[in-house]
Amino acid sequence: MAQNIVPQTPTKEVGAVVNAVHILRFLASQTNPQSVTTTARATGVSPSTTFNILRTLASEGMVRFNESTKTYSLGLGLSELAVNLIGQSHADLIQPELDRLALNLQILTVLWRVTSDRHISMIASATPRVPHVAVRKDSRLPELVGAVGRCIAAARNLPVDTLRRHFSGIRWDNPPDFDRYLADVEKARAEGWAIDEGGLYHGVSLVGSAITDQHGKPRFALSGIAISTQQNNDSLLKAAYSIRETALYLQRSLFPRSHEHSRDIGH
CATH class of the missing domain: 3.30.450.40 (GAF domain)
Known part of the structure; x- marks a missing residue:
């Protein structure tokens, strides 16, 4: 019967990757740099995990850390990943x-x-x-x-x-x-x-x-x-x-x- 059909169960997700994507998406939706606390509250990721992910992303150039304000924003490293998408409809x-x-x-x-x-x-x-x-x-x-x-x-x-x-x-x-x-x-x-x-x-x-x-x-x-x-x-x-x-x-x-x-x- 049609009503017994359900969507396929998705494959198991890698938690650290999922959390990192959530954090990047949050930063992408903001016009100003964000603190660890604000980012953790908005994404539902614990502050300690948020801090570790942001520190790792910063070391890879994916986010930028402002030492004076202790805030994070998207980094130029992301443009390297997106270069092949630029110009595509x-x-x-x-x-x-x-x-x-x-x-x-x-x-x-x-x-x-x-x-x-x-x-x-x-x-x-x-x-x-x-x-x-x-x-x-x-x-x-x-x-x-x-x-x-x-x-x-x-x-x-x-x-x-x-x-x-x-x-x-x-x-x-x-x-x-x-x-x-x-x-x-x-x-x-x-x-x-x-x-x-x-x-x-x-x-x-x-x-x-x-x-x-x-x-x-x-x-x-x-x-x-x-x-x-x-x-x-x-x-x-x-x-x-x-x-x-x-x-x-x-x-x-x-x-x-x-x-x-x-x-x-x-x-």
Whole structure:
């Protein structure tokens, strides 16, 4: 049964590395240098572990230590690691994740950019090794349509009357009624993914998840698009979980939140 499918258990993490990444992400989110105490409090890593990690990172040039203020900020050593990323677009950076999803799920995967005029524009995709739906690059859709649209609506957190007004202007092949759409939006807010089976286009199944910035504003979205006869409930749910997990990974990488830190691991 579909409800028995759960995401795969992640591999065991190395605590020291996880803590170091949390600390670097926190420093990257700040405009001013930070003390050990402030960094430890913000990341949930113990002060002694924070001190040891910062001292090690400073010795490697990854952070800079200000002797007079006893504070830390990002160091030039990080630029050595990022030099090959400079100049690459978001689509270039995310493409390997799209390729992985298409290969593992055997489904067309698409990266959408959320535009300022409340549309989504396709900026990258990866095709599976099976017959698949074609989506033209730069295709534009209203941002609230389909599976991705339910997730964007959840992120927007619009008043019901506003959402109803926007919903009424969307063209679907087989539109859901608004109450069903609203329930799907609430589920997307709780689960982080949504599914559209034949609603936007007859014979096409969609799964999607939104990527939001530090302020919760939707900036990108991932979707899986498949011919409905190639999918069943189990495969769609598996795709939804996988796309959600990838969207969360990309969200943490592109828009790190200083409060998204786990406890001190292994200390």
